[in-house]
Amino acid sequence: MRRSISIPVALLMLALLASACAPAAAPTAAAPAPTSASNAPAAAPAATQASSAAVMPSGPAHVALAKNDKFGSFLADDKGMSLYLYTKDTPNTSNCYGKCATAWPPLLSSGAPVGGDGLDASKFGTTTRTDGTTQVTYNGWPLYYWAKDKQPGDTTGQNVGSVWFLVTPSGDAVK
Numbered sequence: 001m002r003r004s005i006s007i008p009v010a011l012l013m014l015a016l017l018a019s020a021c022a023p024a025a026a027p028t029a030a031a032p033a034p035t036s037a038s039n040a041p042a043a044a045p046a047a048t049q050a051s052s053a054a055v056m057p058s059g060p061a062h063v064a065l066a067k068n069d070k071f072g073s074f075l076a077d078d079k080g081m082s083l084y085l086y087t088k089d090t091p092n093t094s095n096c097y098g099k100c101a102t103a104w105p106p107l108l109s110s111g112a113p114v115g116g117d118g119l120d121a122s123k124f125g126t127t128t129r130t131d132g133t134t135q136v137t138y139n140g141w142p143l144y145y146w147a148k149d150k151q152p153g154d155t156t157g158q159n160v161g162s163v164w165f166l167v168t169p170s171g172d173a174v175k
Contacts, residue, residue, distance in 0.1 A: 061109035061136045063124070063143070064116035071155060071174050073118065074166035075138060077145075080152025083107055085141035085173055087163045092127045094135055094142040104157075104164070106135040107143040123171050139171020 062078035075083040086104065089095050096104050106129065113124045113136045125137040136143045146157025146164070157164050158174065165173035 057108055057110050060111040061107055061113045062116070063107075063113060063119060063136065063138065065118045065169060066153060068153065068155065071158065071166055073169050074155075074174055075119070075143065075169070076152070077107065078116075081145055082149055082153070082155050082157065083138075083143045083167055084146055084157050084164050085138075085167050086144060087165070087173065089142050091140035092125060092137055092142070094127060094129055096142070096144065097130060103147045104144040105147065106133070107145065108133050109136050110134065118169050120169070120171070138167055141167060141171065143167065 063075055063083065064078055064080075065073050066076035066080055066082060067073045077083060084104065086094075086096050094106065096106070109126060113126065115121050115124055119138075123139045125140070126134045127137050127142055129135050144164075146154075146160070148154075148156045155166060158166050165175065168174055
């Protein structure tokens with residue numbers, strides 16, 4: 001009986017090995033992807049954390065309020081990382097892809113985003129990015145992290161290029 005089980009298993013393994021070695025199984029188009037990633041700017045540790053969110057999270061994004069003396073109250077994720085809006089976006093549509101999204105990783109969600117105290121639940125929404133992921137919006141603005149914010153409470157992305165801003169609880173740019 002062992003012999004009859006091992007023969008089908010051996011045939012299956014031989015078929016898998018043969019298909020893996022077939023020239024059609026070795027895609028050549030995938031090779032450029034690492035090259036383009038290596039041409040992207042190096043991400044700071046916070047960007048790595050936020051970028052790993054680029055893989056669709058297993059649950060809804062949680063947004064809370066953070067506060068400091070310089071900017072007052074502004075949106076942050078549930079870990080205290082500041083969130084930003086991009087004034088070149090259009091309502092409920094991101095215009096930040098490629099190198100832009102490496103520097104400004106989108107806040108992604110699986111399911112409806114959840115807002116903490118002081119946030120208007122009716123202002124939360126989502127938009128579908130070109131890669132099929134779901135980005136959180138607030139008052140129509142897609143939300144992003146800034147790769148150079150290294151720890152909770154950092155706000156180094158405020159007014160970068162005069163187009164990136166923290167987001168007020170009412171959903172406007174902090175200016």
